[in-house]
Amino acid sequence: MPGWRGINCDERCPSQTYGPNCNQVCQCLNGGKCHPENGICQCPAGRHGDVCELTCPPDKYGPNCLHNCICKATEKCDLKTGECTCPKSAFGLSCEIKNCDSKESDCRQDCQCSIKKSCNQVTGKCQCKPGLRGPQCLQMCEFGNFGLDCKQKCRCANGEPCNPVDGTCLCLSGFTGILCDQVCAKGWYGPNCKLKCLVCNRNKTCHPQTGQCSCEAGLINYDCKGQCPSGYYGPLCQQACQCMHGASCNPSTGACQCLSGFYGALCQFRCPNNFYGANCQHRCKCFHNSPCNPVTGHCVCPKKLSGRFCEVSVINRLKLSFI
Structure with a gap:
């Protein structure tokens, strides 16, 4: 069967091979990884194309270039992380905040803030825009806070981050929804559930975070018939048993015996x-x-x-x- 090899078809294809008996060589470029069953390339951040041969356009970033840059039209974002590359005259998540023009002495001399005319005219205290904090408004909100003076708490589920300016939840892999409180629907996975699962054997669903076909806890292999090796348990047998003094653990729950x-x-x-x-x-x-x-x-x-x-x-x- 595609993606496996060995007498009992219980060995996963090694890296850079795929297909029946793993006899096909992957064609992915630039660090892309191919699926062990069908050879489809899974491109790294900053790349896209059938064999990951293309660089993301200026307004896209991330794996397979699926995410839109939030930078201003005249600026660029990092093709891998989406971080905006701001000039010296601007800063902020999307380079939307301008620094004081050094030629304007009223801002430079009177206010010590990082934004023009953003200080109180009586006290001189900086009045930070949403998402910023500190004496000179140079620091981003701490994780879990957003808004004016960073006083509002993020409401995202599962401890996921939110935009420090407006509190919009930034869903991690496996979740979607306004508050990131909805698990990906069957057949979808990844950040905000934007990636479509490949077809899994025997109608098994794919993992909403990784896209791997999901076996029941304690089972492994293509048909989900093999038990976890000694010392491991759980979905995909990825969790190590913590038992001491030679005790074994339940392959499904990890309970020590x-x-x-x-x-x-x-x-x-x-x-x-x-x-x-x-x-x-x-x-x-x-x-x-x-x-x-x-x-x-x-x-x-x-x-x-x-x-x-x-x-x-x-x-x-x-x-x-x-x-």
Whole structure:
């Protein structure tokens, strides 16, 4: 089947190959990656085209050039990040804020603010535009705040960022909606759910963040029939088990299955005195407060005691032997 190789078709195609038995060579350029099944190129930020041969036009940026630059028409944005490249005469998210003209002495001499005529004429205190803060309005709002003096809180779901000027939510991969509180609809993924999933095998859905075909937790491989390898669990088996002292974890939930002699959510604790077995559920049966093996429960007798449960006094036994 396309995208896999090996006797049991359980090995994913290595990088730069695709198709049945991985016998096709990817044609993607400029760091583009091809899909292991059909060879379609997934272009990096700043590139687009069938084989990622084209550079984003001036008004686009990001992977496959899907995002629009917000810079003023006369300025350029970074083809990878979308960050505006402002001249010395302007600043701001979209280079929309002009600096004071050095020839205008009233701004330069009277106001210490970064924007012309933006200071209070009585106190000289800078009156920052939305999205800016600080004594001279040179700092952007802290993450999670926006608006005048950065006093308003972002309302975006899942802790996602908002535009520091107007509070518009900037949805991360896998979410959409005004507040970024809606998961991508079936068949779509990526930032603001703008990317269309490739067809997954057996009607499986693709992951709304990565676009990978989603198996149920604990399963892997093209048909989602293989179990996670030892030490891993969850969707796509990407999460590492945290269990300690040789314990295994459930491939679906990651819950630790402790060996005898240990307990705790991560099997991090040894059994306390007088307890033994799996999850330390059994109480020792030893006499005279003698300890027991935390794994097997066998009594560990001190020198003066003997017997299966340390119930026999060695001294008394010696006395009886002379009678």
